[in-house]
Amino acid sequence: MTAPVRQSSRNLGSGSRGLVRALLPEATVPQTDPERRQLLIRELTNPTPQQIWLVLSVLGRRLPVPSEVERLHRVARHEGIAEVFAAIDAERRHPARLADAPVDIIEGAVLVDVHDSATTRLATGVQRLARGIVDGWLPRQVDLVGWSPSRTQLRTIAEDAWATHRRRGMFSNRGVVPWNGWYTLAEVVGDVERSIRIQALAQYSGCRTMLVGADVIPLTTAETTGPKMPGVFAKYLSAASRMSVVVGISETASAEYAGWRAMLGSAGIEGPEIRTVDLAVAAREPSPESRESAVRAVTADGAFGDLPLVLCVGSHEPRKNHEAVLHAAEVLWREGQRFSLVFIGGNAWHSGSFRMRVDELKAAGRPVATISGASDDVLLWAYRLARFTVFPSVNEGFGLPIAESLVAGTPVVTTGYGSMLEVASNGGCVLVDPRDDASIATGIRSLLEDNELYARLRAEAAALPGKSWQKYADELWNILMD
Numbered sequence: 001m002t003a004p005v006r007q008s009s010r011n012l013g014s015g016s017r018g019l020v021r022a023l024l025p026e027a028t029v030p031q032t033d034p035e036r037r038q039l040l041i042r043e044l045t046n047p048t049p050q051q052i053w054l055v056l057s058v059l060g061r062r063l064p065v066p067s068e069v070e071r072l073h074r075v076a077r078h079e080g081i082a083e084v085f086a087a088i089d090a091e092r093r094h095p096a097r098l099a100d101a102p103v104d105i106i107e108g109a110v111l112v113d114v115h116d117s118a119t120t121r122l123a124t125g126v127q128r129l130a131r132g133i134v135d136g137w138l139p140r141q142v143d144l145v146g147w148s149p150s151r152t153q154l155r156t157i158a159e160d161a162w163a164t165h166r167r168r169g170m171f172s173n174r175g176v177v178p179w180n181g182w183y184t185l186a187e188v189v190g191d192v193e194r195s196i197r198i199q200a201l202a203q204y205s206g207c208r209t210m211l212v213g214a215d216v217i218p219l220t221t222a223e224t225t226g227p228k229m230p231g232v233f234a235k236y237l238s239a240a241s242r243m244s245v246v247v248g249i250s251e252t253a254s255a256e257y258a259g260w261r262a263m264l265g266s267a268g269i270e271g272p273e274i275r276t277v278d279l280a281v282a283a284r285e286p287s288p289e290s291r292e293s294a295v296r297a298v299t300a301d302g303a304f305g306d307l308p309l310v311l312c313v314g315s316h317e318p319r320k321n322h323e324a325v326l327h328a329a330e331v332l333w334r335e336g337q338r339f340s341l342v343f344i345g346g347n348a349w350h351s352g353s354f355r356m357r358v359d360e361l362k363a364a365g366r367p368v369a370t371i372s373g374a375s376d377d378v379l380l381w382a383y384r385l386a387r388f389t390v391f392p393s394v395n396e397g398f399g400l401p402i403a404e405s406l407v408a409g410t411p412v413v414t415t416g417y418g419s420m421l422e423v424a425s426n427g428g429c430v431l432v433d434p435r436d437d438a439s440i441a442t443g444i445r446s447l448l449e450d451n452e453l454y455a456r457l458r459a460e461a462a463a464l465p466g467k468s469w470q471k472y473a474d475e476l477w478n479i480l481m482d
Contacts, residue, residue, distance in 0.1 A: 009109035009143075009181065014174075016040065018105040019058055022179055023051055041082045049073045052084065053204030054105070057177040059088045061100040062152035063197040069204060103153060103175035110182040110480070111154070111207075112137060115146035115194070117187055118157050121165055121373075124315060124346075125400040126214060129249070130186040132280055133212070134162065136473020146171055151193040154178070180206040182480055185243075188214060188236060195235040202242035209243045210480050211272070215397030215419075216256040217319065224319035224394055226349040243272040247479055249279045252419035253397040275479055280472035281403035286380035294381030297342075297371055304340040304367045310444065311386035311410075312341065313379070313401035314393070316355070316370075317348035321392045321434050326357050326368070328441035333366055337448055340367035344374050344382060383408035388447045388454070391420065392434040399423050407466045411457035413443040427460030 012021040016036035020029045024043055030036045044051060052073045056064040072084045091097065117130035134144060144157040153175035161170035178201065189195045202209040218225045218233035225233075240246055240257075241264055248254030254276040261271040286294070296302070298309055310329070314320045322343060329341045347355065361368050374382070383389065389405040391414045399420040405412045406428045414420045416431030424431060430453075432443040447454050 009141075010107045012105040012107055012179070014102045014104050015058065019055060022054060022105050022107065037082075037085060041080065041085075044076075044081045047073070047076045047081055047084075050204045050206055052076060053200060054177065054179060055081070055084060056088065058103055058105060059085065060092065061097075061103050061175065062150070063154065063177070064200055065196045066200045066203065069200055100150075101148070101153065101174050103177050105177050105179050106143070106181065107179045108181045109178060110137075110140070110142040111145045111176070111178050111184070112142050113145050113154070113183065113185045113198075114157070114162075114187060116190065118144070118146050118162055118170065119167075125398070126187050128400065129212065129214070129279065132469035133184075133186050133473050133476060136470045137477060140477065143176070145176065147194055148175065151191060152197065178205050178207050181208075182210075183207045184210045184212070184476075184480060185239075186212050188233075189239065190232060192232060192235045195232075195239045199235075199239040199242050202239060202244075208480065209245075210476070211240050211243045211246045212476070213240070213246045213248045213253055213257050213397070215253050215395070216260055217395050217397070219260070220256065221319060221395045224317070229349075241269050241271055245273040245275055245479060245482075247275045247277050247476060248397075249277070250398045250419040250422055251276055251278075252422055256397075277472060277475045277479070278467065279398045279400065279403070280467045280469040281400070281407050282466045282468045283407040284380060286377040286384075290375070290377035291381055294378045294385065297374065297378055298369075298382050298385055299340070300367075300369045304369075307338055307340040307367055308387040308448065309382075309385055310339050310341045311382055311389045311405075312343045312391070313345060313382075313389065313404070314391065315345045315348040316343070316351035318350050319394050320345075321394055321440075322354050323357060324392060324434065324437050324440055325390055326354070326361065327437050328444055329368065330361065330366070331437075331441045332445055332448070335445075337445065339387070339448060340369070342368070342382070342386075343370045344372075344379060345370075346372045379404075380408065383410050386410050388412060388457075390440070390444060391415070392432055392440050392443075393420065394434050396420055402429070406461045406464050409458060409462045411447060411454065411461055413440070413447060426464055428457050428464060430457070 012018045016033050017029055020036050049069055053069045076084050114130045117127045144162055145154045146157050148155055155171040156176055157170055218230045222230045246257050248257055254274050258274045264271040312325050316322050358368055383405050388411040391401050391412055393415055396419050402412050402414050402423045412429045414424055414429050415434045430443045430446055433439040
């Protein structure tokens with residue numbers, strides 16, 4: 001698909017006035033709503049699905065799903081667009097719909113959908129990815145968007161609210177409908193309602209659409225995700241199938257999406273172009289004043305003394321393999337190895353057994369601790385204070401903690417395949433089999449005992465180049481505008 005020439009965005013307005021401006025740009029806009037509707041009825045004698053989508057979005061005051069567009073396109077072909085207007089008006093009179101806010105047509109705008117990252121204080125890899133893109137793109141006059149409480153309207157997000165995580169006044173009180181512009185989905189969508197509306201947007205809005213693809217883990221290793229996630233993710237992939245381009249955050253992620261795209265041909269769907277832009281990992285120095293609080297956190301307020309710190313970063317979901325790390329640590333503690341083990345990350349689906357095992361080890365006097373809600377500076381200091389980090393995940397789209405540890409000059413014990421091998425391939429890592437507990441224990445033991453190996457890996461890590469978030473954002477921008 002060839003992107004249209006970038007133009008200044010225009011707010012075409014709402015209701016029938018906005019529709020005339022969008023669909024009949026050469027026409028003089030009548031003063032009254034009945035006159036404008038009559039003009040549309042007279043001129044749109046054979047409306048396209050794209051035009052029906054816009055009419056539904058504007059007069060219906062919510063982004064439609066694909067089946068709604070298809071149904072009313074058939075109505076328009078058989079009965080005329082006046083019947084489409086009548087059907088929308090009848091639906092709008094339903095009591096549940098009376099509270100829907102008016103929507104404005106925004107033509108030629110760049111919309112960046114960051115709903116989840118805007119509404120949470122979590123700092124997972126997905127959130128850091130979305131925020132890195134936004135920080136790099138804001139000077140280019142983009143519009144940040146999220147979703148209404150009903151998940152049926154896009155709403156613009158105030159930049160100052162985004163920057164400060166202010167909830168009050170974050171979203172505008174009017175919906176926006178993109179038209180002949182650009183739309184980027186910078187995060188995974190976790191609910192069906194949004195996914196099916198994004199699918200229709202990608203099909204019918206005339207926008208060049210881009211999805212930043214982290215992974216397809218709910219397909220490849222569904223057993224490591226929550227019970228509802230594979231079904232929800234399938235709807236997300238339906239939206240992705242109509243995108244102009246999917247940009248993988250690693251070669252591994254792109255290979256996964258390419259495999260999925262190859263299956264779309266059996267459904268008569270061409271699918272998106274697949275591109276790759278490796279994720280940014282920039283060395284950033286934490287503030288000196290935050291060092292003391294970081295030391296207190298990772299030493300459990302001094303309880304661990306001067307024990308070498310082994311750090312494990314990531315949420316405690318099964319895919320991250322943290323119970324295997326605990327098992328390997330206990331094997332080594334029983335051997336007499338001296339080290340502390342600290343996890344930084346939040347609880348997640350099916351993390352109860354992990355928490356239970358941590359409590360058992362604490363009760364047995366083992367030097368293990370978990371930290372949730374750590375600030376960026378505490379995390380950056382933790383990487384620097386650690387002897388090494390451990391990241392034996394079963395499956396990742398990139399493995400950001402590996403790269404973050406390496407740019408801090410700290411070696412990593414990590415998985416020897418997939419995206420983790422990609423990140424580790426330039427040095428600084430010990431590779432293990434995440435499905436073999438003994439392999440993980442051997443990898444940890446090697447960096448506790450072999451000082452020559454440890455010194456070599458530290459030197460390799462220190463020599464690795466970083467990649468700024470601005471460079472990452474610039475590369476994505478060029479693909480979006482391609």
